[in-house]
Amino acid sequence: MSTTITRPTSTQRDLPLEQLRPLLRGAVITPCDPSYDEMRAVYNAMIDKRPAAIVTCRDTADVVACVRFAAEHDVPLAIRGGGHNAGGLGVADDALVVDLREMRSTTVDPAARTVRVDGGCVWADVDHATVAFGMATPSGFIASTGVGGLTLGGGIGYLTRRFGLTVDNLLSADVVLADGSLVVADESHHSDLFWALQGGGGNFGVVTSFTFRTHPIGEAGTIVGGPVLYDIADLPAVMGWYRELLPSLPEELSGWFGALTIPPAPPFPEDLWGRKACGIIWCYTGPHDRADEVLAPVREFGNPLLVGLHAMPFTTLQSAFDGLYPAGLQWYWRADFFDEITDGAIEVHRQHAAMLPTGHSTMHLYPIGGAASRVEESATAFAYRGGGWAGVIVGVDPDPANAEVISEWAKDYWQDLHPHSAGGAYVNFLMDDEGGSRVRAAYRGNYERLAQVKAAYDPTNLFHVNQNIPPG
Numbered sequence: 001m002s003t004t005i006t007r008p009t010s011t012q013r014d015l016p017l018e019q020l021r022p023l024l025r026g027a028v029i030t031p032c033d034p035s036y037d038e039m040r041a042v043y044n045a046m047i048d049k050r051p052a053a054i055v056t057c058r059d060t061a062d063v064v065a066c067v068r069f070a071a072e073h074d075v076p077l078a079i080r081g082g083g084h085n086a087g088g089l090g091v092a093d094d095a096l097v098v099d100l101r102e103m104r105s106t107t108v109d110p111a112a113r114t115v116r117v118d119g120g121c122v123w124a125d126v127d128h129a130t131v132a133f134g135m136a137t138p139s140g141f142i143a144s145t146g147v148g149g150l151t152l153g154g155g156i157g158y159l160t161r162r163f164g165l166t167v168d169n170l171l172s173a174d175v176v177l178a179d180g181s182l183v184v185a186d187e188s189h190h191s192d193l194f195w196a197l198q199g200g201g202g203n204f205g206v207v208t209s210f211t212f213r214t215h216p217i218g219e220a221g222t223i224v225g226g227p228v229l230y231d232i233a234d235l236p237a238v239m240g241w242y243r244e245l246l247p248s249l250p251e252e253l254s255g256w257f258g259a260l261t262i263p264p265a266p267p268f269p270e271d272l273w274g275r276k277a278c279g280i281i282w283c284y285t286g287p288h289d290r291a292d293e294v295l296a297p298v299r300e301f302g303n304p305l306l307v308g309l310h311a312m313p314f315t316t317l318q319s320a321f322d323g324l325y326p327a328g329l330q331w332y333w334r335a336d337f338f339d340e341i342t343d344g345a346i347e348v349h350r351q352h353a354a355m356l357p358t359g360h361s362t363m364h365l366y367p368i369g370g371a372a373s374r375v376e377e378s379a380t381a382f383a384y385r386g387g388g389w390a391g392v393i394v395g396v397d398p399d400p401a402n403a404e405v406i407s408e409w410a411k412d413y414w415q416d417l418h419p420h421s422a423g424g425a426y427v428n429f430l431m432d433d434e435g436g437s438r439v440r441a442a443y444r445g446n447y448e449r450l451a452q453v454k455a456a457y458d459p460t461n462l463f464h465v466n467q468n469i470p471p472g
């Protein structure tokens with residue numbers, strides 16, 4: 001994005017930022033600053049929001065000052081963690097942005113098997129810190145995603161089947177509330193707030209620090225994983241086999257299903273570059289002397305184009321897609337949960353996945369069975385514990401001229417697939433234009449309780465730049 005100096009909006013001119021600046025260690029960036037355009041950009045280049053000011057918070061005191069200032073001056077408040085949200089919910093027009101990017105320290109306690117993580121960390125920061133001790137906290141499938149947004153929405157990743165969602169491993173959170181006070185929420189303090197933070201998104205306050213449980217994985221943090229890819233024409237057979245096989249596998253092995261175009265770059269063999277494919281990205285975190293036995297059914301099935309299973313540090317698998325999907329691409333996605341993958345759903349995938357509109361566009365099914373499905377649906381705000389999958393249809397391309405093409409493909413695919421779904425979507429996979437009924441559907445039986453917690457902790461809906469749950 002260019003760094004041209006732009007004119008202040010009326011909102012920005014009216015804000016008494018001179019009252020805020022002396023209270024901060026971080027910088028206040030306004031439309032007059034040369035870095036404004038760079039700082040307002042988020043991961044999805046389709047998002048073009050113009051906030052009134054961005055505060056690069058250095059510590060909790062900075063966050064408190066911003067929250068109090070926004071409440072006092074009635075300014076919309078946006079919280080930016082990793083900036084990965086596809087709907088662009090880390091930034092908003094005319095808002096004061098609490099930018100947490102400079103709050104990124106981590107502290108591991110290897111004996112207690114915990115990690116304390118600042119609110120602006122991305123998962124690469126956490127993996128780096130914990131895998132050094134042979135441990136990991138369940139997170140997602142891409143290391144550049146923010147800890148803040150991913151955790152507060154639930155957190156689905158390679159370790160979900162074995163150790164549960166990210167929120168199932170959250171031990172406590174330091175939260176700046178709408179009145180500027182700071183509380184520690186855990187099972188025994190502000191337990192209603194803690195319950196709501198476990199999936200309810202950024203509705204309840206700014207989390208300045210998370211403490212997570214960590215788990216030993218693989219051998220000293222080295223796992224066995226990678227892709228096994230098949231021709232796209234094999235999709236019905238591969239998907240049908242995968243839906244039967246996965247629940248029968250030990251929970252040390254997980255794998256997400258994808259439809260994709262094989263990237264035209266190493267390590268993929270040149271004769272496969274640009275070929276449409278489907279397959280599973282596997283991750284085995286058990287003892288290595290059992291790896292061959294556990295992975296045997298995976299190696300033996302069908303006629304794969306490529307079997308890329310290797311021992312590697314968990315950090316390598318976690319960051320395997322970061323290069324392919326750098327910040328600054330156009331993104332539009334649509335999503336739903338699936339309790340099962342029906343034959344009808346497979347037929348929809350067969351038709352639409354064959355028409356991936358661009359090389360980056362893809363469709364993923366992420367398993368949420370195993371340990372995640374043994375938690376009661378009302379035990380945390382995350383409501384879909386039926387042991388199925390979180391699906392997401394992802395239109396991506398570097399060229400803004402293709403924004404409509406990728407969006408229409410994702411919407412058409414979703415339209416046909418939605419009748420085969422469990423009804424609602426993972427809140428972190430909603431776009432910002434899907435409406436309140438989709439947010440309700442994401443929480444189903446937990447929605448009313450979330451609205452009550454919202455009323456108790458944020459009665460004026462100060463925190464509304466999110467998948468909003470208005471106070472009940």
Ligand SMILES: Cc1cc2nc3c(=O)[nH]c(=O)nc-3n(C[C@H](O)[C@H](O)[C@H](O)COP(=O)(O)OP(=O)(O)OC[C@H]3O[C@@H](n4cnc5c(N)ncnc54)[C@H](O)[C@@H]3O)c2cc1C
Nearest residue numbers: 081082083084085090119140141146148149150156202207
């Ligand atoms: C390429 C890509 C891969 C992804 N992979 C996965 C995956 O494998 N598993 C998965 O579960 N999800 C995944 N997601 C979805 C991801 O969880 C959401 O996009 C999430 O919102 C990103 O969090 P963030 O902090 O980076 O986002 P931001 O855009 O910074 O924020 C998103 C929302 O969270 C709020 N928020 C962020 N940090 C805080 C905080 N500290 N306190 C209070 N509120 C906060 C913001 O206000 C905003 O409403 C992926 C997204 C992308 C783009």
